[in-house]
Amino acid sequence: MANRITLNMITQRSIEEGVAMEKGKTTPEYFEACSIIEMHDDDVKALGLVPNQLVRVTSECGSVVVKAVKGRQSLYPGLAFIPQGVWANQIVPPRTQATGEPQYSGFPVTVEPVNGERRKSALELVQGAVGLWRGDQ
Amino acid sequence: MPKKVENVGCPYCGVCCDDLVVTVSDDGKQIIEVENACAIGNQIFHHATGGERVKLPRLRQPDGTYKDISYDEAVDYAAKVLYNAKKPLIYGFGSTNCEGMAAAAKVAEKAGAVLDNCASICHGSSFLAIFDNGYPSCTLGETKNRADVVLYWGANPAHAHPRHMSRYSIFPRGFFTGKGQKSRKIIVIDPRHTDTAQVADIYLQVRQGHDYELFDAFRAVVRGHEIPEEVAGIKREQILEVANIMKKARFGTIFYGMGLCHSDGRNHNVDIAISLTRDLNDYTKWTIMAMRGHYNITGPGAVWSWQYGFPYCLDLTKKDIAHMNPGETSSVDLAMRDEVDAFINIGTDAGAHFPIEAVKHLRKHPWITIDPNICMASEISDLHIPVGIVGVEVPGIVYRMDNVPIQYRKVIDPPEGVISDEELFERIHKRLCELEAEGAAKAEIKAAPAGVRAEE
Ligand code: SF4
Numbered sequence: 053m054a055n056r057i058t059l060n061m062i063t064q065r066s067i068e069e070g071v072a073m074e075k076g077k078t079t080p081e082y083f084e085a086c087s088i089i090e091m092h093d094d095d096v097k098a099l100g101l102v103p104n105q106l107v108r109v110t111s112e113c114g115s116v117v118v119k120a121v122k123g124r125q126s127l128y129p130g131l132a133f134i135p136q137g138v139w140a141n142q143i144v145p146p147r148t149q150a151t152g153e154p155q156y157s158g159f160p161v162t163v164e165p166v167n168g169e170r171r172k173s174a175l176e177l178v179q180g181a182v183g184l185w186r187g188d189q
Numbered sequence: 190m191p192k193k194v195e196n197v198g199c200p201y202c203g204v205c206c207d208d209l210v211v212t213v214s215d216d217g218k219q220i221i222e223v224e225n226a227c228a229i230g231n232q233i234f235h236h237a238t239g240g241e242r243v244k245l246p247r248l249r250q251p252d253g254t255y256k257d258i259s260y261d262e263a264v265d266y267a268a269k270v271l272y273n274a275k276k277p278l279i280y281g282f283g284s285t286n287c288e289g290m291a292a293a294a295k296v297a298e299k300a301g302a303v304l305d306n307c308a309s310i311c312h313g314s315s316f317l318a319i320f321d322n323g324y325p326s327c328t329l330g331e332t333k334n335r336a337d338v339v340l341y342w343g344a345n346p347a348h349a350h351p352r353h354m355s356r357y358s359i360f361p362r363g364f365f366t367g368k369g370q371k372s373r374k375i376i377v378i379d380p381r382h383t384d385t386a387q388v389a390d391i392y393l394q395v396r397q398g399h400d401y402e403l404f405d406a407f408r409a410v411v412r413g414h415e416i417p418e419e420v421a422g423i424k425r426e427q428i429l430e431v432a433n434i435m436k437k438a439r440f441g442t443i444f445y446g447m448g449l450c451h452s453d454g455r456n457h458n459v460d461i462a463i464s465l466t467r468d469l470n471d472y473t474k475w476t477i478m479a480m481r482g483h484y485n486i487t488g489p490g491a492v493w494s495w496q497y498g499f500p501y502c503l504d505l506t507k508k509d510i511a512h513m514n515p516g517e518t519s520s521v522d523l524a525m526r527d528e529v530d531a532f533i534n535i536g537t538d539a540g541a542h543f544p545i546e547a548v549k550h551l552r553k554h555p556w557i558t559i560d561p562n563i564c565m566a567s568e569i570s571d572l573h574i575p576v577g578i579v580g581v582e583v584p585g586i587v588y589r590m591d592n593v594p595i596q597y598r599k600v601i602d603p604p605e606g607v608i609s610d611e612e613l614f615e616r617i618h619k620r621l622c623e624l625e626a627e628g629a630a631k632a633e634i635k636a637a638p639a640g641v642r643a644e645e
Contacts, residue, residue: 060397062380064447065482067348069226070271074201074232074238077541077564113546125345127383128422131397133381138541138565146544149455152309152502152519153316154544156451158398174541178565184554186253 054098059091059132061111062157077138077174082177087171089163090123095130098100100163106169109134111143111151111155111161116177132161138174198597200284200580202350202480203590206230206355211600218601220581223521227351234581236267237601238563243563243575246605249640255573260608260616263574267533268620268639270299270555270571273627274531276506279360281537281559282306283483286585286597289493290609291536297505299621303529304503305487305520307482307537313515315451315479316490316500318459324530327442327476328591331357334363335474338438340376342462343400343448344480347384355479358444359388359389374434378403379448387445391431396422404461404574407432411468420527444478456511478591485538485581487588525548534558535610540565554641559610571640576610577603583610 087111095113099120101107107120111130117137127133134140136156145155172180179185192395197209211234212222223234234504246263247255248353258266279302282290290306297304308316332339346353354360359375366372377389380397395403399421406420410432415562418425443466449458462477469475472549481487497503499513502520516522520539523529524547532551534540540548541564548569558570563581577583582603588594601610608616 062397062451065243065343065349065449067351070201070229070348071232072227072234073541076236076562113544119425125384125386128380131380136542141542141547141548143546145523146521146546148516148522150516150520150522151455152305152515152522153450153454153455154310154315154521154547155309157448157450172616174565175568177538178545178548179569181549182569184253184569185322 055096056096056162057094057095058162060130061132061134061143061159061161063134063136063144065110065147066135069135069137071105071176073137080136082137083171083173084133086174087118088121089118090121090125090127090133091163092127094130095132095163096120099163101165106166106171107163108166108169109161109163111145111159113145114143116142117147117166117171132163138177142177171186191215194300194567194600196328196413196598197482197600198580198595199226200484200587200597201229201233201485202484204350204353205587205589205595206352206356208596209436213600220601221555233578234600236460237578242561242604243314243573244572244607246572249571258576260606263572263612264616264620266572266638267574267617268624269556270557271302272621274300274626276529277302277531277533278283278305278520278523278529279303279533279535280305280309280539281307282489283287283486283537284579285536286485286579286587287488287492287583289536289579289614290489292611292614293497293577293617294493294496296618296621298508299505299618299625301506302509303518303520303523304493305518306501308490308501309515309520310542311447311482311486312479312547313501313519314456315459317456317515318463321456322460322463323467324463325470325476326478329589329595331476332442332478333357333361333616335440336442337366337372337377338374338434338441339508339543340435340441341385342378342443342445343443343452345379345381345385346444346480347387347583349446349482350480353512354385354388358442372495376431376434380645391434393423393427393431397516400449400452400458401454401461402423403428404465408461408465410469411436411465414475421516435469435475438475440474441469442475443475443477443553444480445477445627457461457547458514478610481590485587487590490585491594492558521547527553529554531555532557534560534566534570536560538566539563540569559613574613575607576613577607579610580639585611
């Protein structure tokens with residue numbers, strides 16, 4: 053059992069994200085739809101995760117805590133998925149290969165289980181990044 | 190009596206369903222029922238009258254809170270930010286009408302701004318490939334009526350364009366495709382076994398980031414060359430089988446998505462997809478189409494190409510000379526190099542959809558969000574200006590993903606006092622003209638209006 057593994061990350065739209073986004077990005081629905089990661093069973097086993105365990109995902113430019121869930125849409129071993137949205141964009145590298153388009157899919161991340169940490173809300177992440185977060189009002 | 194409005198367009202995804210039936214309450218203020226829409230489309234209409242709406246512009250105060258201000262004050266603030274900035278960036282436009290896009294372009298030209306739309310982080314790679322290699326495309330109606338083979342590559346319409354398959358590709362009975370799904374072969378190529386892959390006749394699990402090699406293999410086979418045992422994780426027999434289906438099709442369409450544009454290779458992946466389409470046309474009729482995301486993200490490309498000759502990443506800092514150079518004039522690159530000193534987010538949510546590093550750079554400078562709703566961008570802005578929701582409260586022209594323009598209608602009035610994107614930009618333009626005239630008369634010293642910066 054490894055403490056940490058390296059995976060190839062992709063971030064794309066999910067319908068749950070689409071529906072929740074229209075309801076509002078500060079809703080619990082958006083939080084549950086987007087603050088998750090999906091992986092192949094082999095990788096879940098390699099990390100010794102129990103269902104719905106929180107993990108820290110770290111890329112070359114940042115890190116974020118999300119919940120490891122079993123998705124309906126399967127991946128092959130070594131590939132991981134976080135739905136498009138606020139949590140994914142904490143770790144998406146802004147490099148664009150001179151096209152304007154960030155590296156939303158196909159970038160290396162490390163994944164490790166965490167204890168005693170929590171998932172941050174969308175507002176806390178985005179406002180926190182720019183010094184505007186004032187705590188839960 | 191509640192009123193039924195028919196042939197309503199859905200302001201969410203690039204499928205632009207225009208067959209919605211919306212039931213509105215007696216007083217015309219509530220949306221009671223939405224028929225024909227998918228889960229996302231439904232949500233948009235119900236959310237418009239269901240939740241709390243912001244009805245006045247809100248200006249950030251020194252203590253970090255927002256204070257309501259009038260539209261006149263908001264227009265004045267926005268115009269001053271633009272007037273005082275050396276190189277402002279106006280970005281977004283996936284979710285507004287073409288009228289708003291044209292008005293915004295007037296503002297950008299007057300302010301000497303960079304004008305960019307969500308294609309910049311989405312199908313911008315497609316534009317680059319199309320410039321280089323052409324676009325043998327068709328309309329969605331042609332696919333529906335003619336296609337007997339449909340290929341989705343790096344696209345997951347089951348999630349991103351929920352009615353695409355039922356309206357245009359897999360399930361509908363078209364003029365020459367009367368048996369619906371039975372008369373069609375569906376191929377899905379994606380690193381993930383997506384919900385779209387579930388309905389495919391053939392699914393190829395390509396290695397993520399290796400699409401180019403697989404396209405290359407298909408081109409080699411179509412042209413009669415040998416290929417290795419396995420390419421990009423796909424066995425030779427499967428490649429030969431799919432190539433054979435493609436060659437034997439009566440009419441085929443490749444629908445491709447972010448799997449190509451967001452991965453290594455970007456525009457080169459799209460370029461070779463176009464080349465494969467061209468090669469297949471030596472044998473039969475094949476077409477290709479970008480799965481454009483937002484309902485009117487095709488709009489700015491059409492409107493600004495007509496106005497300036499370029500679809501996105503437009504540098505208008507020299508005002509009467511437009512140039513476009515993605516990598517240099519693209520929003521995320523400009524942000525990362527700290528080359529812009531004011532940001533207007535309109536009809537999108539850069540706060541949620543840009544990599545956070547780019548958000549941090551942009552937030553060092555004045556940030557204005559124009560959006561009907563509360564979103565991440567509105568919650569980190571100096572100024573949030575609410576506007577009516579296009580397609581629900583504001584009518585206008587939108588371009589579907591296949592470049593077909595559609596007239597959207599409104600079904601209810603916007604909240605009292607709330608104006609449209611178009612009117613807002615017209616008013617900002619007028620105020621900019623006044624500031625310019627005053628400035629010329631007085632040679633006034635430029636000073637940015639107060640706001641709360643990230644580093645403060
Ligand atoms: S498929 Fe797209 S346009 Fe059609 S109803 Fe759903 S979200 Fe709206």
